[in-house]
Amino acid sequence: MNPFHFDSLVWHWPIAIYLFLAGISAGAICFAVLLKHFKLGQNAYKSSFVQAACLLAPLAVFSGLGILVLDLTKPFDFWKILVFYNPTSIMSVGVAVLMIYQVALFSWLACLFKEPISNWCDHRWPLIDRILSLLDKHEPTITGLLVMLALSLGAYTGFLLSALTTFPMLNNPVLPMLFLVSGISSGAAGTLLGGLLLKGNPDSKEVHFIHHIEIPIILFELVLLFTFFIGLIISGGQSQAAALTALGEGFWGWIFWAGIIVIGLTLPLAFNLFMTASSKRKLSYVAITASCSLLGVLLLRNFILYTGQMTVA
Amino acid sequence: MENKRRLFLKCACATAVGAVGSTKLIAAQSDTKTDTTEAEVNYALIHDETKCIGCEVCVDACRETNNVPEGVSRLEIVKTGPFGEYPDQYFSFSRKSCQQCDGTPCVNVCPTGAAYKDPKTGIVSVDSWKCVGCMYCIAACPYQVRFINPVTKAADKCDFCKETRLKEGKSPACVAACPTKALVFGNLKDPDSEIVKVLKTTPNYRRKTELGTRPKLFRIATKSGEIKL
Ligand code: SF4
Ligand code: SF4
Numbered sequence: 001m002n003p004f005h006f007d008s009l010v011w012h013w014p015i016a017i018y019l020f021l022a023g024i025s026a027g028a029i030c031f032a033v034l035l036k037h038f039k040l041g042q043n044a045y046k047s048s049f050v051q052a053a054c055l056l057a058p059l060a061v062f063s064g065l066g067i068l069v070l071d072l073t074k075p076f077d078f079w080k081i082l083v084f085y086n087p088t089s090i091m092s093v094g095v096a097v098l099m100i101y102q103v104a105l106f107s108w109l110a111c112l113f114k115e116p117i118s119n120w121c122d123h124r125w126p127l128i129d130r131i132l133s134l135l136d137k138h139e140p141t142i143t144g145l146l147v148m149l150a151l152s153l154g155a156y157t158g159f160l161l162s163a164l165t166t167f168p169m170l171n172n173p174v175l176p177m178l179f180l181v182s183g184i185s186s187g188a189a190g191t192l193l194g195g196l197l198l199k200g201n202p203d204s205k206e207v208h209f210i211h212h213i214e215i216p217i218i219l220f221e222l223v224l225l226f227t228f229f230i231g232l233i234i235s236g237g238q239s240q241a242a243a244l245t246a247l248g249e250g251f252w253g254w255i256f257w258a259g260i261i262v263i264g265l266t267l268p269l270a271f272n273l274f275m276t277a278s279s280k281r282k283l284s285y286v287a288i289t290a291s292c293s294l295l296g297v298l299l300l301r302n303f304i305l306y307t308g309q310m311t312v313a
Numbered sequence: 314m315e316n317k318r319r320l321f322l323k324c325a326c327a328t329a330v331g332a333v334g335s336t337k338l339i340a341a342q343s344d345t346k347t348d349t350t351e352a353e354v355n356y357a358l359i360h361d362e363t364k365c366i367g368c369e370v371c372v373d374a375c376r377e378t379n380n381v382p383e384g385v386s387r388l389e390i391v392k393t394g395p396f397g398e399y400p401d402q403y404f405s406f407s408r409k410s411c412q413q414c415d416g417t418p419c420v421n422v423c424p425t426g427a428a429y430k431d432p433k434t435g436i437v438s439v440d441s442w443k444c445v446g447c448m449y450c451i452a453a454c455p456y457q458v459r460f461i462n463p464v465t466k467a468a469d470k471c472d473f474c475k476e477t478r479l480k481e482g483k484s485p486a487c488v489a490a491c492p493t494k495a496l497v498f499g500n501l502k503d504p505d506s507e508i509v510k511v512l513k514t515t516p517n518y519r520r521k522t523e524l525g526t527r528p529k530l531f532r533i534a535t536k537s538g539e540i541k542l
């Protein structure tokens with residue numbers, strides 16, 4: 001079977017990229033919130049890593065939506081998705097979540113950067129001052145909403161596929177959790193890489209904090225992957241056939257074992273443990289670790305999307 | 314600390330309210346769905362595989378009546394065999410087309426409502442103007458019978474000739490064209506219709522019912538010619 005062309009294939013790689021970008025956005029903004037609340041406080045906006053997360057979150061979500069629209073057979077009709085809603089459709093609910101998420105995202109960003117914004121405006125536009133103070137008053141609510149929406153967005157990337165009863169491998173209750181968790185880890189990796197590009201210090205407390213959270217996340221991801229496939233195999237029938245086709249020999253088998261398990265999960269875990277033990281972080285270490293996890297998550301999205309559509313119920 | 318705890322509680326409450334709200338919505342949605350089965354008419358089709366000779370006249374009739382472009386099709390006849398020894402060889406034929414599910418996986422996933430079930434006739438159909446071509450329904454249909462129409466760029470499939478022959482008060486093109494009368498079309502709600510009589514007296518089967526699709530394409534099995542475990 002050709003790994004990229006087979007009869008039952010409906011959704012191609014642009015969907016995998018879209019799911020990847022939505023996950024990164026959700027993950028990155030979660031880390032920005034965590035860094036602000038637990039480490040940096042009011043001065044958070046000065047940190048390169050927070051700035052990277054705040055750039056990454058909106059950019060990823062915009063380009064993801066752009067890819068989704070271009071992938072429609074009628075891209076110019078995309079507004080119909082925004083006008084007509086269907087509450088039983090995960091895609092429809094997801095688009096609604098994405099819209100509200102962006103509002104919450106920009107409100108929170110305004111709160112975060114309120115000092116530089118108001119300095120720059122220098123009270124020239126009273127309207128902006130008024131908006132800023134209003135947002136500032138409700139910051140706790142905005143933050144809470146944003147985190148909830150980001151988590152929903154991360155889970156939605158999985159629910160979108162798990163709603164398909166056609167494909168036993170995708171129609172799997174563990175999938176939303178798996179995509180949520182791997183999305184958060186890609187957000188962490190994106191934040192680290194971006195922070196380094198913005199000249200952040202690789203031995204800063206932000207990096208320590210993120211790495212600290214990353215270790216349990218990677219372990220949890222491994223457990224979820226294990227549950228995902230063992231669950232399929234012991235269900236028997238087409239579920240079992242789907243899991244065995246996906247994990248077996250051939251192109252996608254290599255992607256899974258070498259790309260996802262070794263490069264995407266084991267290497268970052270080993271590097272993280274090593275860096276925690278040696279407690280000194282070098283730029284190259286941090287950058288390589290983050291690139292590995294980012295690549296791993298991108299491969300995971302493609303692997304699940306393609307192999308998931310290979311076996312029909 | 315106080316503040317954080319309050320924030321957390323707020324979030325938790327909001328999540329709970331959200332979750333309850335959405336399940337209510339979905340429940341309400343499925344209520345309206347059962348309502349449609351109260352309608353007067355619910356069309357269904359039988360393919361009698363014992364009568365089918367695989368001539369594919371139905372396939373051509375469908376293409377002509379519904380203007381289906383080359384390269385895609387609403388209806389295919391899948392041939393398996395030959396079984397048995399020469400000269401007693403035979404094939405078996407199975408119909409591949411929309412099963413007109415009562416449980417409509419395609420309608421459930423469509424983000425715009427372009428894929429819909431007509432409440433008056435129970436026919437699952439596509440509003441090609443509303444369709445944006447996201448292909449979610451194509452992936453969601455377990456029978457893999459939906460396709461993108463290369464002319465309209467919208468999802469398309471068999472609609473029991475709702476827009477063509479049924480509007481003229483005639484039976485679907487494939488049903489009328491079949492030389493062996495292997496296709497029976499009719500209203501499940503009418504106890505005197507031929508389809509209800511046949512279904513009540515003849516053993517029949519449907520495909521993939523375990524997925525909750527409740528398909529309305531019934532099949533009368535021919536001798537199978539092989540033993541499959
Ligand atoms: S067979 Fe496919 S297209 Fe037809 S109603 Fe069922 S799910 Fe929809
Ligand atoms: S392709 Fe069209 S009919 Fe199918 S789910 Fe998307 S919008 Fe609905």
Ligand code: SF4
Binds near residue numbers: 470473474
């Ligand atoms: S009922 Fe009409 S649309 Fe459906 S297969 Fe027959 S001819 Fe084609």
